[in-house]
Amino acid sequence: MTRTVSDSDSVRRQNRGLVLSALRMQGAQSRTALASLTGLSHASMTAIMSDLLTQGLVAELTADRPDGRTRGRPATFVNFARKAAHAALFELDVNRARLSLIDYGGVLVDRIETDLTPTTFAGIAPCQFLSDRLDALLARTPAAKKTLRRIAISVQGILERDGRGLRWSPIQHLAGAPFATELSEARGLPVTLHKRGRLLAEGARWLDPALHEASVATVFVGSTVAMGVTFRGQIMGRGDEGATEFGHMNHVPNGALCRCGMRGCIEAYAADYAVLRNAYSVPETAPPAPAVPAQQYEMLMQRAESGDRSATHAFNLAGRAIGFGLSRMLAIYDPSHILIVGPGARALELMRPEIDQAIKASLVGSINGAPHIIAHRDETEPIFKGLLMKTLNDIDQVDFAPLPTSERAG
Amino acid sequence: MTRTVSDSDSVRRQNRGLVLSALRMQGAQSRTALASLTGLSHASMTAIMSDLLTQGLVAELTADRPDGRTRGRPATFVNFARKAAHAALFELDVNRARLSLIDYGGVLVDRIETDLTPTTFAGIAPCQFLSDRLDALLARTPAAKKTLRRIAISVQGILERDGRGLRWSPIQHLAGAPFATELSEARGLPVTLHKRGRLLAEGARWLDPALHEASVATVFVGSTVAMGVTFRGQIMGRGDEGATEFGHMNHVPNGALCRCGMRGCIEAYAADYAVLRNAYSVPETAPPAPAVPAQQYEMLMQRAESGDRSATHAFNLAGRAIGFGLSRMLAIYDPSHILIVGPGARALELMRPEIDQAIKASLVGSINGAPHIIAHRDETEPIFKGLLMKTLNDIDQVDFAPLPTSERAG
DNA sequence: ACTTCTTTTTTCGAGCATTGAAAATAATGC
DNA sequence: GCATTATTTTCAATGCTCGAAAAAAGAAGT
Numbered sequence: 032m033t034r035t036v037s038d039s040d041s042v043r044r045q046n047r048g049l050v051l052s053a054l055r056m057q058g059a060q061s062r063t064a065l066a067s068l069t070g071l072s073h074a075s076m077t078a079i080m081s082d083l084l085t086q087g088l089v090a091e092l093t094a095d096r097p098d099g100r101t102r103g104r105p106a107t108f109v110n111f112a113r114k115a116a117h118a119a120l121f122e123l124d125v126n127r128a129r130l131s132l133i134d135y136g137g138v139l140v141d142r143i144e145t146d147l148t149p150t151t152f153a154g155i156a157p158c159q160f161l162s163d164r165l166d167a168l169l170a171r172t173p174a175a176k177k178t179l180r181r182i183a184i185s186v187q188g189i190l191e192r193d194g195r196g197l198r199w200s201p202i203q204h205l206a207g208a209p210f211a212t213e214l215s216e217a218r219g220l221p222v223t224l225h226k227r228g229r230l231l232a233e234g235a236r237w238l239d240p241a242l243h244e245a246s247v248a249t250v251f252v253g254s255t256v257a258m259g260v261t262f263r264g265q266i267m268g269r270g271d272e273g274a275t276e277f278g279h280m281n282h283v284p285n286g287a288l289c290r291c292g293m294r295g296c297i298e299a300y301a302a303d304y305a306v307l308r309n310a311y312s313v314p315e316t317a318p319p320a321p322a323v324p325a326q327q328y329e330m331l332m333q334r335a336e337s338g339d340r341s342a343t344h345a346f347n348l349a350g351r352a353i354g355f356g357l358s359r360m361l362a363i364y365d366p367s368h369i370l371i372v373g374p375g376a377r378a379l380e381l382m383r384p385e386i387d388q389a390i391k392a393s394l395v396g397s398i399n400g401a402p403h404i405i406a407h408r409d410e411t412e413p414i415f416k417g418l419l420m421k422t423l424n425d426i427d428q429v430d431f432a433p434l435p436t437s438e439r440a441g
Numbered sequence: 442m443t444r445t446v447s448d449s450d451s452v453r454r455q456n457r458g459l460v461l462s463a464l465r466m467q468g469a470q471s472r473t474a475l476a477s478l479t480g481l482s483h484a485s486m487t488a489i490m491s492d493l494l495t496q497g498l499v500a501e502l503t504a505d506r507p508d509g510r511t512r513g514r515p516a517t518f519v520n521f522a523r524k525a526a527h528a529a530l531f532e533l534d535v536n537r538a539r540l541s542l543i544d545y546g547g548v549l550v551d552r553i554e555t556d557l558t559p560t561t562f563a564g565i566a567p568c569q570f571l572s573d574r575l576d577a578l579l580a581r582t583p584a585a586k587k588t589l590r591r592i593a594i595s596v597q598g599i600l601e602r603d604g605r606g607l608r609w610s611p612i613q614h615l616a617g618a619p620f621a622t623e624l625s626e627a628r629g630l631p632v633t634l635h636k637r638g639r640l641l642a643e644g645a646r647w648l649d650p651a652l653h654e655a656s657v658a659t660v661f662v663g664s665t666v667a668m669g670v671t672f673r674g675q676i677m678g679r680g681d682e683g684a685t686e687f688g689h690m691n692h693v694p695n696g697a698l699c700r701c702g703m704r705g706c707i708e709a710y711a712a713d714y715a716v717l718r719n720a721y722s723v724p725e726t727a728p729p730a731p732a733v734p735a736q737q738y739e740m741l742m743q744r745a746e747s748g749d750r751s752a753t754h755a756f757n758l759a760g761r762a763i764g765f766g767l768s769r770m771l772a773i774y775d776p777s778h779i780l781i782v783g784p785g786a787r788a789l790e791l792m793r794p795e796i797d798q799a800i801k802a803s804l805v806g807s808i809n810g811a812p813h814i815i816a817h818r819d820e821t822e823p824i825f826k827g828l829l830m831k832t833l834n835d836i837d838q839v840d841f842a843p844l845p846t847s848e849r850a851g
Numbered sequence: 852a853c854t855t856c857t858t859t860t861t862t863c864g865a866g867c868a869t870t871g872a873a874a875a876t877a878a879t880g881c
Numbered sequence: 882g883c884a885t886t887a888t889t890t891t892c893a894a895t896g897c898t899c900g901a902a903a904a905a906a907g908a909a910g911t
Contacts, residue, residue: 032727035480036820037447037452037456037868037869038452038456038868038869038870038896038897039449039450039452039867039868039869039895039897039898040705040896040898041447041448041452041869041895042447042448042452042868042896042897042898043897043898044895045446045447046446046447046897046898049446060845061859061860062859063858063859063860069446070445070446070876071446071899072899073860073861073899073900074860074861074862074863074900074901075897075899076860076897077860077861077862078861078897081861081893084880085561091858101907101908101909102856102857102858102907102909103856103857103858103906103907103908104857104858104859104860104905104906104907105858105859105906105907105908106858106859106860107859107860119904189808189809190641194655198808198809199804229703236820258773260773263671271655275772275773275774276771276772276773276804276805277772277773279803279804279805280768280772280773280803280804281765281768281769281772281773281799281803283903284765284799285800285802289804291804292806293802293803293804294802295802296803296804299898319857328543336880351890355691355694356690358690358692358837359691359769361686362685362686362687362689362690362691363668363670363685363687363690363773363774364685364774373903385891387689389694392691392694392704392705393689393691393703393706394599394609394686394689394699394701394702394703394706395599395686395689397703398609399608399610400601423544446868446898447897447898448897448898449866449867449868449897449898449899450866450867450897451867452868452897453867453868453869454867456868456869458902471888471889472854472888473887473889474889481869481870482869482871483870483871483888483889483890484869484870484872484890484891484892485868485869485870485889486870487890488868488869488890489868489890490889491890505903506891510880511878511880512878512879512880512886512887513877513878513879513886513887513888514877514886514887514888515877515879515887516887516888516891517880517887517888517889579895640867668881761911763903766867842888842890
């Protein structure tokens with residue numbers, strides 16, 4: 032219902048966006064190919080492309096493209112002009128901050144990584160921290176200063192409804208600080224905050240073409256448990272939507288102690304610290320370990336795979352928590368695919384029997400059948416890819432769609 | 442990403458749809474008022490309205506509208522032409538079928554009600570049953586035969602992914618029968634199937650203007666437990682979406698026996714039969730009562746309100762089930778309003794302490810705070826209103842938007 | 852070397868919907 | 882009867898899309 036009036040201007044915007052989308056999705060294309068991809072006529076394609084070219088957003092590829100096709104006038108491919116824009120992407124994690132500079136073509140230009148400790152943001156204001164890294168990065172690529180259009184930040188935690196801040200975060204001293212707004216004002220650039228789980232979903236969409244238009248729930252299992260969802264290829268809403276607090280969905284009332292301070296969350300059974308706790312029969316009300324070395328987690332999996340009973344039991348409990356979580360989710364949102372990513376993805380087979388059983392015990396699971404559950408090991412790739420594509424898409428659609436047509440090229 | 446090409450035709454469609462929407466939402470309006478409501482210019486308004494008038498979709502009101510305003514040329518109000526279209530709305534319930542004939546103005550023209558028994562659809566094919574009622578209804582209003590454009594059916598249960606049939610339904614012998622397709626072919630009209638819970642959400646939107654653009658979860662509590670959701674005023678998707686299986690979300694693994702045959706569903710603790718079972722200390726694995734007389738349910742509430750311990754306990758269990766269900770839902774979908782409707786809405790105060798406690802025990806509930814939970818007693822009103830508005834909206838946007846402009850009135 | 856063929860891209864005129872401004876319309880108030 | 886006021890229509894301009902035809906740019910054939 033939130034529709035707006037259409038006029039010839041919005042028509043042009045829409046179709047420009049369509050062309051840019053097609054280019055994002057399929058890469059360098061000829062005008063003819065773009066016309067058939069978007070459904071626009073060749074004539075309109077020429078007009079729109081001429082606009083985009085004069086504005087410097089796309090460029091014709093000079094490199095020969097020996098496509099095998101030989102006859103006829105050779106097609107000239109167009110693609111994004113890499114230096115038309117840049118974006119700075121922050122990925123804030125509990126123990127690491129990563130800043131990447133990317134260009135309009137989606138190519139990684141430079142990257143800075145910094146370790147974080149629980150006291151990092153007690154010592155320096157988040158906005159200042161981010162601003163410092165950004166200065167350092169831009170000092171190494173001065174050309175990007177003028178074309179930097181957006182700053183995007185991936186965070187963990189619960190966002191404000193307006194998406195401008197964090198209400199809660201596992202990253203210490205980050206919640207409550209209005210760093211997005213501050214940084215935006217300091218730099219005069221739009222700064223967007225993205226929940227990590229949501230980017231997971233966005234990234235999964237881009238990394239697997241089969242998922243691009245599907246309804247997917249992407250679950251991260253590792254030091255935390257998180258989930259992002261897409262709905263028929265869409266991630267709804269501008270703000271926090273598409274992200275969930277799956278890891279902090281209640282599994283057992285008044286159950287195991289979670290890192291968030293609550294009790295009985297799925298995370299408190301399925302995150303690495305929880306598996307560790309259960310494998311060593313530590314009481315489930317014992318405070319979670321601050322960090323679990325990857326090696327230790329890995330060793331637990333090996334022990335379980337080789338039949339160790341307490342380790343197996345711990346992974347069974349994790350599977351049960353995830354299984355009931357998914358079963359409960361299915362009552363509200365029924366995706367066609369479920370993706371498990373992160374360190375815990377390797378343990379999927381250890382958990383699968385319990386997951387399947389939990390889903391089968393629910394009405395939706397028994398009638399619609401269990402959705403396909405696939406494991407992808409690496410989670411940093413979808414998160415970065417998600418942040419990248421989301422930000423480039425924002426530039427395409429928000430920044431570069433409504434630009435006034437300076438002059439029509441005849 | 443599922444966007445399509447824009448051209449002048451789609452612009453006209455969009456703006457026509459906008460005008461019809463405004464009319465649906467605000468009722469009879471002058472052209473000037475519609476222009477400012479939609480954001481269209483007066484000139485376009487004249488053109489579009491002239492189209493709609495010549496096509497007979499709207500009509501100018503002749504009745505004097507002494508608005509109090511006196512000066513200036515009096516506005517001529519336009520509104521839907523009631524006889525421009527009709528729709529047949531079926532509401533299929535476990536023990537009742539209701540068929541309503543409505544006109545394009547949204548006015549109820551006629552209605553037929555029929556009792557259903559568990560064996561009704563064993564004796565007569567659902568398509569035949571519906572067709573018979575429809576014939577009976579149209580016999581009483583022959584004028585509607587020519588203008589009948591759509592048949593919409595409200596059902597309970599789990600729909601196929603394509604929305605063309607039922608996979609499972611509490612209404613006996615209904616699942617599996619392709620009655621929507623059959624009826625559509627027999628009548629040559631589009632037949633749409635709508636899940637009851639979804640209509641509940643749609644109806645709630647229309648009955649309370651404050652909820653029209655909000656994110657609302659509407660929960661029905663009575664003989665079953667169901668929920669429909671809206672997301673910023675939108676009900677996504679064309680099919681089953683916006684509907685949930687909240688009532689069959691697992692509450693306690695391997696818990697109380699539900700009418701659906703599974704165990705531990707929320708419904709098995711919070712529906713009328715469950716409260717009854719618990720109030721009388723019947724084992725929770727005992728088969729659910731087929732139907733609970735309204736009177737008996739009412740009496741239970743009175744007993745609980747006057748302090749009866751076993752009745753109070755039963756409502757506490759119901760509140761706990763709903764509370765944990767809501768708490769778990771909040772991890773995935775966080776609405777701004779929660780509406781409780783149906784017979785159980787009257788028991789909200791009996792259940793509220795347990796509901797609040799369950800929500801407070803979750804991370805999202807404790808950080809975002811519990812959403813406002815409001816009770817509305819009657820549920821048939823939102824369901825019918827939802828079916829009505831959804832169907833009229835379909836006629837507006839699908840049937841009457843893409844019509845070729847026969848001739849421009851100059 | 853020149854012509855023919857094929858495919859891509861641009862040009863051109865037509866059609867359509869929107870808009871702002873001006874004109875026409877239809878009452879009220881004096 | 883005339884000025885005032887608010888609504889509605891008319892008009893010319895603008896901008897976008899589209900289909901068809903023309904132009905462009907090579908490859909293949911003779």
